[in-house]
Amino acid sequence: MGTAPAIATASALLMCLAAVPAAAWDERVKRGRALARTECARCHAVGRTGVSPLRQAPPFRTLHERYPVEDLAEALTEGIRTGHPTMPEFRFEPDQAEALIAYLKTLER
Incomplete structure (x- = not known):
């Protein structure tokens, strides 16, 4: 994929994240947390506390x-x-990427 389509995809994801009603946002965050737990927790600390099981893998909260x-x-x-x-x-589908990013945003607080 070239740079222009990749930038368009990233821009579309960001616009979708900004335009989500609260209930849909909560559901997206839940899906993102589930995705993080199933796909990433083998190596990364995916919650607000804890160390990453794999030392080189940064905790998601950071x-x-x-x-x-x-x-x-x-x-x-x-x-x-x-x-x-x-x-x-x-490689995630756009809706999975949106959900994971939504979850990561909740860890910034």
């Missing part, structure tokens, strides 16, 4: 200290790749 979590939209839909071999590549 991600916003490194960069705006909204910036993950493109990486989540195109496939997250990291510099260490222990993290598998993940």
Whole structure:
């Protein structure tokens, strides 16, 4: 995927996040938390407390200290790749990426 389509995808995700009513937002956060627990908790601390099971994996509650979590939209839909071999590549559907980002936003408080 080229840069322009990726930017368009990320922009669309951000606009969707901004326009969600409270009840839908709560449901999206629940889906994001479930996704984090099933797909990410093997390595990352995905809640407000605790250490990551894999030392190199940053706790999700600290991600916003490194960069705006909204910036993950493109990486989540195109496939997250990291510099260490222990993290598998993940590619989420746009609605899954929205849900995970919504959940990550709740950890910033």
